[in-house]
Amino acid sequence: MQWETVIGLEVHTQLTTRSKIFSGASTAFGAEPNTQACAVDLALPGVLPVLNRGAVERAIKFGLAIGAKLNRINVFARKNYFYPDLPKGYQISQYELPIVEAGELPIQVGDATKVIRITRAHLEEDAGKSLHEDFHGMTGIDLNRAGTPLLEIVSEPDMRSAKEAVAYAKALHNLVTWIGICDGNMQEGSFRVDANVSVRPVGQQAFGTRREIKNLNSFRFLEQAIDYEVRWQIEQLEDGHTIQQATVLFDPDTGETRMMRTKEEAHDYRYFPDPDLLPVRLDDDLIAQMQAELPELPQAKQARYQADWGLSAYDAGTLTGARALAEYFETVVETLTKATLTRNPLPEGEADKAAARLRESAKLAANWVMGELSGTLNRDGLDIADSRIGPASLAALLGRIQDGTLSGKLAKEVFAAMWAGEGEADAIIEARGLKQLSDSGEIEKIIDAVLAANAKSVEEFRAGKDKAFNALVGQVMKASQGRANPAQVNALLKKKLAG
Amino acid sequence: MLNHSLRQLASLLAEGKASSVELCTDYLDRIEALNRQLNAFITVDRAKTLLEARAADARRAQGEAGPLTGIPVAHKDIFCAEGWLTTCGSKMLANFVSPYDAHIISRFKAAGMPCLGKTNMDEFAMGSSNETSYFGPVKNPWDLKAVPGGSSGGAAACVAARLAPAATGTDTGGSIRQPAALCGITGLKPTYGVCSRYGMIAFASSLDQAGPMALSAEDCALLMNVMAGFDERDSTSLQRAAEDYARDLDKPLTGLKIGLPREFFGQGMAPDVARAVEAAIAEYRKLGAQTVEVSLPNMHLSVPVYYVLAPAEASSNLSRFDGVRYGHRAADYSDLTDMYERTRAEGFGAEVKRRILIGTYVLSHGYYDAYYLQAQKLRRLIARDFAEAFQQCDVILGPTAPTTAFDLGAKNADPVQMYLSDIYTIAVNLAGLPGMSLPCGFGDDGRPIGLQLIGNYFAEARMLNVAHQYQLATDWHTRQPRLGG
Numbered sequence: 001m002q003w004e005t006v007i008g009l010e011v012h013t014q015l016t017t018r019s020k021i022f023s024g025a026s027t028a029f030g031a032e033p034n035t036q037a038c039a040v041d042l043a044l045p046g047v048l049p050v051l052n053r054g055a056v057e058r059a060i061k062f063g064l065a066i067g068a069k070l071n072r073i074n075v076f077a078r079k080n081y082f083y084p085d086l087p088k089g090y091q092i093s094q095y096e097l098p099i100v101e102a103g104e105l106p107i108q109v110g111d112a113t114k115v116i117r118i119t120r121a122h123l124e125e126d127a128g129k130s131l132h133e134d135f136h137g138m139t140g141i142d143l144n145r146a147g148t149p150l151l152e153i154v155s156e157p158d159m160r161s162a163k164e165a166v167a168y169a170k171a172l173h174n175l176v177t178w179i180g181i182c183d184g185n186m187q188e189g190s191f192r193v194d195a196n197v198s199v200r201p202v203g204q205q206a207f208g209t210r211r212e213i214k215n216l217n218s219f220r221f222l223e224q225a226i227d228y229e230v231r232w233q234i235e236q237l238e239d240g241h242t243i244q245q246a247t248v249l250f251d252p253d254t255g256e257t258r259m260m261r262t263k264e265e266a267h268d269y270r271y272f273p274d275p276d277l278l279p280v281r282l283d284d285d286l287i288a289q290m291q292a293e294l295p296e297l298p299q300a301k302q303a304r305y306q307a308d309w310g311l312s313a314y315d316a317g318t319l320t321g322a323r324a325l326a327e328y329f330e331t332v333v334e335t336l337t338k339a340t341l342t343r344n345p346l347p348e349g350e351a352d353k354a355a356a357r358l359r360e361s362a363k364l365a366a367n368w369v370m371g372e373l374s375g376t377l378n379r380d381g382l383d384i385a386d387s388r389i390g391p392a393s394l395a396a397l398l399g400r401i402q403d404g405t406l407s408g409k410l411a412k413e414v415f416a417a418m419w420a421g422e423g424e425a426d427a428i429i430e431a432r433g434l435k436q437l438s439d440s441g442e443i444e445k446i447i448d449a450v451l452a453a454n455a456k457s458v459e460e461f462r463a464g465k466d467k468a469f470n471a472l473v474g475q476v477m478k479a480s481q482g483r484a485n486p487a488q489v490n491a492l493l494k495k496k497l498a499g
Numbered sequence: 500m501l502n503h504s505l506r507q508l509a510s511l512l513a514e515g516k517a518s519s520v521e522l523c524t525d526y527l528d529r530i531e532a533l534n535r536q537l538n539a540f541i542t543v544d545r546a547k548t549l550l551e552a553r554a555a556d557a558r559r560a561q562g563e564a565g566p567l568t569g570i571p572v573a574h575k576d577i578f579c580a581e582g583w584l585t586t587c588g589s590k591m592l593a594n595f596v597s598p599y600d601a602h603i604i605s606r607f608k609a610a611g612m613p614c615l616g617k618t619n620m621d622e623f624a625m626g627s628s629n630e631t632s633y634f635g636p637v638k639n640p641w642d643l644k645a646v647p648g649g650s651s652g653g654a655a656a657c658v659a660a661r662l663a664p665a666a667t668g669t670d671t672g673g674s675i676r677q678p679a680a681l682c683g684i685t686g687l688k689p690t691y692g693v694c695s696r697y698g699m700i701a702f703a704s705s706l707d708q709a710g711p712m713a714l715s716a717e718d719c720a721l722l723m724n725v726m727a728g729f730d731e732r733d734s735t736s737l738q739r740a741a742e743d744y745a746r747d748l749d750k751p752l753t754g755l756k757i758g759l760p761r762e763f764f765g766q767g768m769a770p771d772v773a774r775a776v777e778a779a780i781a782e783y784r785k786l787g788a789q790t791v792e793v794s795l796p797n798m799h800l801s802v803p804v805y806y807v808l809a810p811a812e813a814s815s816n817l818s819r820f821d822g823v824r825y826g827h828r829a830a831d832y833s834d835l836t837d838m839y840e841r842t843r844a845e846g847f848g849a850e851v852k853r854r855i856l857i858g859t860y861v862l863s864h865g866y867y868d869a870y871y872l873q874a875q876k877l878r879r880l881i882a883r884d885f886a887e888a889f890q891q892c893d894v895i896l897g898p899t900a901p902t903t904a905f906d907l908g909a910k911n912a913d914p915v916q917m918y919l920s921d922i923y924t925i926a927v928n929l930a931g932l933p934g935m936s937l938p939c940g941f942g943d944d945g946r947p948i949g950l951q952l953i954g955n956y957f958a959e960a961r962m963l964n965v966a967h968q969y970q971l972a973t974d975w976h977t978r979q980p981r982l983g984g
Contacts, residue, residue: 039599043819045592046579046601046698048733078815080862082839089818141823270862272871275704275812277734 001238002202005230006210007165007195008157011172012150013182014126014190015058021125021149022049022092029188033142037128041147043087048276051076055149056280058181059099059123060290062151065179065297066118068103070287076123076277080270084141085128093152095271098122099280105155105175106299107167108317116168117156124150145189151181157196157207162226166219169193170321171298178298178323186217193222197229199237208233209243213250213257225250229257301326308355309333309362318370324384325369328391332365333358335395340402364398372415389418397425407486410434437483443476443492446484450475451496461497469493500525501661502979505570505718508664512559512569519552519559519569523613526571530616530662533982536643539657541576541634542584543616551613558611567721568611573663575654576617577624578709579698580604587700588620588632588650591820591827591846601698602730603667603709610725615663619653622848623817624674624702626650627920628910631850636907639682640980641946645904648678648920654712655682659947660982665713665722669699671706672805673899673924676936679712680899680949683938685966685976686712687719690956691931692737695730701816703809704735706928715976716937716966720745723959739957747964753787755965758892762798763923769902775940775948776898779969783896786968793888793895797880801926802918804881807861807874808929813851814858820846853914882930889955894965898923899949903942923951933959937966938975947975 020027023040040047063070077095100121106113126148131140153172159165173191177184184191193216198208213229216222228250233243245263250256273279298320305316319329337358346353373394377387389397397414400406406414406429417428429435437443451458454475460468476489500522503511511517527545534540548571555569579585579597581604586592600608607614621631629637629652637652639645640660647656651668655678658666668675670688679686687710694709701707711722723744730736759780764773780790822828822842829841847855861870888895900920910917927934932953939950950969954962970976
């Protein structure tokens, strides 16, 4: 039988507020246990929650960024259950009236764009941590994380493969970091994914029974866990078993999921509106202010890169994969374009050529940012923000390609020198004498010498071996120490050999 | 001095005729002599109180005294007070020393009013007789066989017995007014949101409200000036301009329209209570007030609605008492669930458990709509009844409790009978309105009777005026129980 996978994700994003969602304690990561838990976080008798406005503002921004409906009145409820790291015996969360409902997030799957629907996003507080090691048969409780603001983002079951789930998770991760509501640090738990996974025979309308994989904290684990879970479910069904609704955990060491609890063991959370908190009212001014604070979103940038700068969908998608990357790229393009105009102003009446120049610069910048720069960053394990070459410096280097000073090959050498901290492009070109040789007379002299010294290759070429031509080009480039303009070498060499 | 009003005590202090240390010492001596009989206090700490008294005297010496600086107050043991044992009348918190001050406590500290001790109360404020306290029942100073009412029974008894010039209480369904009535003192429950709930251990968050308990309406007005005010740490605290609750005390009552709800004067009220309330109405007519019959048609639903909503909130509010971070923890347990179960089984008394069970039930899947949601709808109807009644009158008047104080143990076997002793007070909490109780006579058994006034939202000053004028014309509030010892 052919099976179809159905996946929906619930993502807990930690919001970037300095203080907790219902108390004034700090949210900074990594402090000594229980040093960032105040009376409210410890749930001392008599304490009360007060909502952090910053958390609401961030949720509004998210809602606006996914074109969602913002509930003008939204309500905090209590989710009641006992656990040692849940100090109040209930979690304050939004239940019936969440702040954000019904939004959309487009994702790129291969060449196609697919829209994933987002059911809701609601504000809630995080729990503390239970520490089971180092306490000799006891459990330690760290309440530093208790009360950290979370926005839980729940998608519709719109994904059909682990790849799509990862694409969605990445797009969401990009969006929440892009608009600055979450730092996206997955190791520290700022972006945690639960995946609801089920399978059904292809063509069947009804969903299969789902199992929820909890707390996946990397994209790789997300993919591995779903792949394993899907194989497991299909195997069960093909063996004639049924799937029981359950919550499972993924073990990265074995690559397997294992049962945590079944639906029968599920809690009755006894939700009811929290009488300590008033319903949250969003007014037009606040929403307008949040709208004004939103930066240009990845979708809009992507569209603009394609329409105005002539980039492919793939390039535009890659370059908008993170806000810092897109901003770096745009600075390179802008600096490069300005420099070109200064060096080589457009003649009167030829303003239409501006667009063509811009596209040329954008393409060159895109190739370098996605190629040499990204490759080097990856190699050194650095973020774009930590790049050793700033966008203006890269633009200066690319300007030397555009004006014919450097070949692509020489430019890479200069790039490497810049990365090594040897200075700006022009200084390196000067110091190393890397200026491209574009003087036809000079190049011809070198060609003549090469032809004279490589009679055998010339023979072979004349006998029809095209490879011999490349060998000759290589010799010329070598003789010029790589400085000769390759296009000119090609043209002149052809002319000589034909003559 | 024991019968002095707060204004009289303030004059003594201002004129240098007494110091706060002397005043506190007198009350502490009296507590030492009489508390064994009454059990009104859970914690008394002479050294701590006198430290605060000395600070108050020093403040006065520096010319920085406020109107009530130096006058001590007894605080219900539901208010967290830094460095004080704060038990809420429960074994669960029998070892809990609060590391912080409730907003109300910090207001009294700011006013320079020393804490005289922490008063006994029904466990987690759940009870109408003060018999559910882990620290034993409080006795009614008028008759040691009788209950003082609850849950602020210790507060009411200590003021009635002149062990404290004033006390704080909290009122979720009548917990200030009913014990005030049963002990023959004056108590006020303000409009919901007027006094911050921060640091007041929660019973039912949407109903809980702190208020003053004292010998007279005038004293309550002065205490309200200390207690009321916005607190950003309580999201249900109301941001309003400060007011002087004593400003209208002396206004004549000519033209006052008093609403008498038909539903208050039917069956259920004991004849001696009815006679005292009728006499009070006659007194008001003499003072120039008119009476008008009003109706609160959904009044009969208030007890059942309350016993859905209050336990629902309580079941969740009391979840934090789990033995993990503070308070009682069972000595022996096999695993986490066992620790929770034993801790809570040992730490909570029967009435608290009963309400946690009711609350858990009404919030459970499949019952929520039928109970909790339905009760919320009825709550709105009850509030609307009051709104309509206040179209026709300025204050509503009736009995505070259906009978005088009952005997200790009399209603323990039947929780519903116990719940019905709050039948006249509960609706006021459901509507969030201010209400008060003032003495208006004595029953056939010689025990006090309380008159209840209910005001419109924020009409505390008017209500206090109505009570004060009555107290100028009568002397019920000055009567003092005779205590041996």
